[in-house]
Structure formats: structure tokens, C-alpha cells
Amino acid sequence: MLTILLCATLMRVAFAATTGLGNDESYAVVTSRVLALSYFDHPPMTWWLVHLSVFLTGSEAPLVVRAPFLVFAALSTVLMYRLTARLFTPWAGVLAALMMACAPVLGVTSASWVLPDGPLIAFLLAGTLVLARVLFEPDAHPAGWLLAGLLGGLAMLSKYHGAFFFIGTFVFLLTSPDHRFWLRRAWPYAGALVALAVFAPVVVWNAQNDFVSLAFQGGRAAAARFQPWMSLVVIGGGALFLTPWIWVGLVGSGWRALRANIRAPRSWLLLCLGCGPILLFPLIAAWSPSKPFFHWAAPGYLMLFPLLGRAMARRWTYHAATRRWAFGSAAFVGVAMGAIMILSLVPTLSAIGAGPPRDPLRELAAWSDLDDQFRQLGLTPDRYPLVVSRIWHEGGKIGYALGDRWPIACIGQDCRGFRFTHMEQGREGADAVVVVSGIPRAEEIAVLASHFARLETVSTFDLRHAGALIGPATILIGHSYHRDGETGGAS
Known part of the structure; x- marks a missing residue:
């Protein structure tokens, strides 16, 4: 035993x-x-x-x-x-x-x-x-x-x-x-x-x-x-x-x-x-x-x-x-x-060849590139007191990659527990960083933009893990956050 x-x-x-x-x-x-x-x-x-x-x-x-x-x-x-x-x-x-x-x-x-x-x-x-x-x-x-x-x-x-x-x-x-x-x-x-x-x-x-x-x-x-x-x-x-x-x-x-x-x-x-x-x-x-x-x-x-x-x-x-x-x-x-441990530490077969990656271990990938991207763009919690995601599991990946210095809020239909962390309270009118995996569609931009006076795209880059492409990610800046999501625009 x-x-x-x-x-x-x-x-x-x-x-x-x-x-x-x-x-x-x-x-x-x-x-x-x-x-x-x-x-x-x-x-x-x-x-x-x-x-x-x-x-x-x-x-x-x-x-x-x-x-x-x-x-x-x-x-x-x-x-x-x-x-x-x-x-x-x-x-x-x-x-x-x-x-x-x-x-x-x-x-x-x-x-x-x-x-x-x-x-x-x-x-x-x-x-x-x-x-x-x-x-x-x-x-x-x-x-x-x-x-x-x-x-x-x-x-x-x-x-x-x-x-x-x-x-x-x-x-x-x-x-x-x-x-x-x-x-x-x-x-x-x-x-x-x-x-x-x-x-x-x-x-x-x-x-x-x-x-x-x-x-x-x-x-x-x-x-x-x-x-x-x-x-x-x-x-x-x-x-x-x-x-x-x-x-x-x-x-x-x-x-x-x-x-x-x-x-x-x-x-x-x-x-x-x-x-x-x-x-x-x-x-x-x-x-x-x-x-x-x-x-x-x-x-x-x-x-x-x-x-x-x-x-x-x-x-x-x-x-x-x-x-x-x-x-x-x-x-x-x-x-x-x-086998899973080895594939988690080295580039997987999904990184080889053309076409989108189909890595079965993609969910275990850390979005570590995100913190580097924030640093390159000069994004700091002092200037942007809130990071916004559009769905619960992206909020988890974003928040874990950035660490506890950044409060994470969620705007979308499926935010789950982020609705009850109340990170957005007291931040009305503040600017926020919005992170979206992939290239957001027009309707997704519209939902996000409804919570800001103005929304602008500042960077699109590739997230990688152990040499394998996870996928593109987009960073946007939302100006003057509105929790009720009634007005907004995009640029």
C-alpha cells in the first residue's frame, strides 16, 4: 500500500x-x-x-x-x-x-x-x-x-x-x-x-x-x-x-x-x-x-x-x-x-505545418506573453486600474498571466464568478485595458464598446506556449468605463 x-x-x-x-x-x-x-x-x-x-x-x-x-x-x-x-x-x-x-x-x-x-x-x-x-x-x-x-x-x-x-x-x-x-x-x-x-x-x-x-x-x-x-x-x-x-x-x-x-x-x-x-x-x-x-x-x-x-x-x-x-x-x-508532461514542456505537433493549431493541450497553456506585451505597450495599473475580459475563462487566463496587481472584470453574457468579485465598482469613468483572444468580430466590439465612451485597438499579437501557437490576441483601450453599458463607441 x-x-x-x-x-x-x-x-x-x-x-x-x-x-x-x-x-x-x-x-x-x-x-x-x-x-x-x-x-x-x-x-x-x-x-x-x-x-x-x-x-x-x-x-x-x-x-x-x-x-x-x-x-x-x-x-x-x-x-x-x-x-x-x-x-x-x-x-x-x-x-x-x-x-x-x-x-x-x-x-x-x-x-x-x-x-x-x-x-x-x-x-x-x-x-x-x-x-x-x-x-x-x-x-x-x-x-x-x-x-x-x-x-x-x-x-x-x-x-x-x-x-x-x-x-x-x-x-x-x-x-x-x-x-x-x-x-x-x-x-x-x-x-x-x-x-x-x-x-x-x-x-x-x-x-x-x-x-x-x-x-x-x-x-x-x-x-x-x-x-x-x-x-x-x-x-x-x-x-x-x-x-x-x-x-x-x-x-x-x-x-x-x-x-x-x-x-x-x-x-x-x-x-x-x-x-x-x-x-x-x-x-x-x-x-x-x-x-x-x-x-x-x-x-x-x-x-x-x-x-x-x-x-x-x-x-x-x-x-x-x-x-x-x-x-x-x-x-x-x-x-x-x-506523455502529457512531455507535450506540455516542448513544442507539440500542432506547431508544425500550415493551418490553425489543434493542440489538445491548448487549454493548459499559460498566457505568459500577455504580461510582456503589457510591458512593451507601457500599460500599468496606475494608468489603467482595470482589465476587462469578455468571458469567464478568458478572464481567468488574463488574470493569472498578469498577476494580482491587475483587477479583472468581465463584460459579456457568461462572466460567472467575475460578476460577484465587484472589481469594477468605484471605477466609473476610469480607462481600462480590454483583452480579447483572437480578432474580435464587429458584434463583439459593439458589446464591449457599449461600456466605454470610446474604444480603440492598440495591438494584435500572437500568444505562444512552448513554441506552439495558441492564437492571436487583441488589446484595446477603453476610455471612460460605464458599468451599465448604455453608451459607447469604437475607433
Whole structure:
């Protein structure tokens, strides 16, 4: 187990140190500069961790802002082992931890990058570990429900997916005859109250901001048109993110647990905790107007890894294919991570030949040329107290490239958390620098110009990363900023 933990952690640290911040990460780092009770996209745990890391180190380097998430990933590996060992056997725990580390969405991206899934996974596993002791060990004190509630509340403070922990627990208590008596005792409800107290900052922030975060996430489940094939797309995408062979193992293990149902309460608990995300998000995709994200169901599959570990442990000594399957999975993820690290540090194939670049790692590129361009043009915060972007992910890239000296505001239809940093307040009438990726179209210029008395283009240049062309970028100067966007012009 120690070998798995050390190897996985070393690979994740190298991966975090060599890959640039993605769109979501840059955006989280920039918006976390303003400390708040909660944030637009998710509950605040990710933003608080980044803010604390930067405060303690004075740096926003990728490895620094990712450090808390690397720690949570190491903790999750240990917790997966402990949970599976408590429910089944220690060897099953070792194999469950190994396979989780080999699943890209859980063992690589959520374990290395600035994403809310990292702390969510750790708190879900910790909460389930406590829950397993309370439910299945006779000498456990019922006050464990309070600790389970605390950990579940921290999961909800990381991502709204944490609610499935409480839904799954309730379903288990309702369906398991040997454990239904807990519904007549006060301890589970006291644990739920602890969770609500932990989650209170999110409720307060949403109440102060017209429940915009809950509306944003809930709006993704709104009915638009029925498209049943999208459910298959989401399931297939989830399988790809987990690797198809691990996904097949997880589904097979879950199916066996379903057939055993309440006759095997330990497996049934995991199934109850995991089935919510696994079933709900493909169903939502069948009618949702929003683009589905394949990793949304990952916290559900997380709960199937102990079942997979148990199935592998039973076959390990006599089934050579199981051993090859495990070692092959580890080799695959190691090679894939190594390839991404190399491609992140050297010019990629997209830099060769004519035509626009199609670099699959383009999102990880830092816009480091932007700061140099600002210096060449003599743009300083003293003269231009505001930098404006047109969309949230560009705001993240711009703000991260320029550093915390420059306040970042957003003008557009999809600004997300930049709407609530209020960087533009008190800057009415000031001049601002506007940065747009690519060559802005006339209608985009019109939207931007409506917030200024006058807008002029001062520079168009190429952004590059590791020798590969990211694309052109345009710098404009907006004179006399108007927040309401009623008047303006362009030149």
C-alpha cells in the first residue's frame, strides 16, 4: 500500500508541476483573490484552499495552488484503502486504492488539479469510513453520526454532489431491515444538523445573491428537448474518463452487489451511496439544454471501487488475467501522464505545418506573453486600474498571466464568478485595458464598446506556449468605463 501511495503521489506532483493551469483552474485562482462565503460555480472549499495556499506562500505557481489538492489526493488513497479494508479485507483495500489511482478522472485530474472534486472525494471517503464503523461495528459509539455529518457537510462545502452522501445514507437506512431502527433515533438527524451548520456559508451567500449559484447548477437540469441518445453519450464519456476496462469492472462489481442487494449490507451501503450520481446525470442529459460533463457521475463510481477491489482480491492468486489487468492499468496511466508532461514542456505537433493549431493541450497553456506585451505597450495599473475580459475563462487566463496587481472584470453574457468579485465598482469613468483572444468580430466590439465612451485597438499579437501557437490576441483601450453599458463607441 505504501508503494502505491508513494508512486501515485510522486507522479501527481510531477504532473502538477509540469502542466499549466487549465481554464477552470486559472479562473478559480483569479476569483479566489476575493475571499467570500461562497462562489458562483461551486461551494467555497476550492477557492478557500487556493486563497490559503497563496496567502501562506506568496506565490500562485501551479504547484503551489495545486498543493492542497495533492494532499487531499494522497489522503483519498489512504482512505480508499482503509474503507475497503474495513468493509472487506486489507488486500481488497490495496487493490481498490490501486485501481482508483489508475482511473484518470479520479486518480489524475481530480487528484492533481485545482478542482472541487479533490476535496469532495476525500470527504466522501472519510464520511463513508465513519458511517461503516457506526453501522457495522457493534462497539461503535453512536456519536459517530456527528462526525459523519461533519464530513458529509465538508463534502457539500466542496461540491453540491456532497448531498448524495445524505441521500444515499437515507436510502440505505430505509431499505436495510437491520439498520432501519436508526431512523427512530436522534443521532442521524443530529448528524444532519451538523452538516447543515457546516454548509451554512453557502446558504447565506446564496441568500445574499438571489440564490444564483443554486439556480445556475439547477438550470442545467431544466427540460429543453428529449434526446435520449445523450444518456448514452454521458455513460460512454464517463467510461472513457475512467478508462473503459476499469469502468466495465466497476459496473460488473456494482451489478453483483445489486443482485445480492440487502442480503449483503456492506455492499448495499456502497451501492446506495453511489447510485445517485451514476443514474441521475445520464437521465438529466436526456433532456438538459446544457452541455453534459462526463465527470459529474465520478463520485458515484468512486463508491464502487471497494467492490472492485474485493472482486480482484478473490481472483488475484489464481487468475493471471486479473494481475495483468491491474499492472496494465498502472502502466497505461503512467505512460499517459508522462506523455502529457512531455507535450506540455516542448513544442507539440500542432506547431508544425500550415493551418490553425489543434493542440489538445491548448487549454493548459499559460498566457505568459500577455504580461510582456503589457510591458512593451507601457500599460500599468496606475494608468489603467482595470482589465476587462469578455468571458469567464478568458478572464481567468488574463488574470493569472498578469498577476494580482491587475483587477479583472468581465463584460459579456457568461462572466460567472467575475460578476460577484465587484472589481469594477468605484471605477466609473476610469480607462481600462480590454483583452480579447483572437480578432474580435464587429458584434463583439459593439458589446464591449457599449461600456466605454470610446474604444480603440492598440495591438494584435500572437500568444505562444512552448513554441506552439495558441492564437492571436487583441488589446484595446477603453476610455471612460460605464458599468451599465448604455453608451459607447469604437475607433
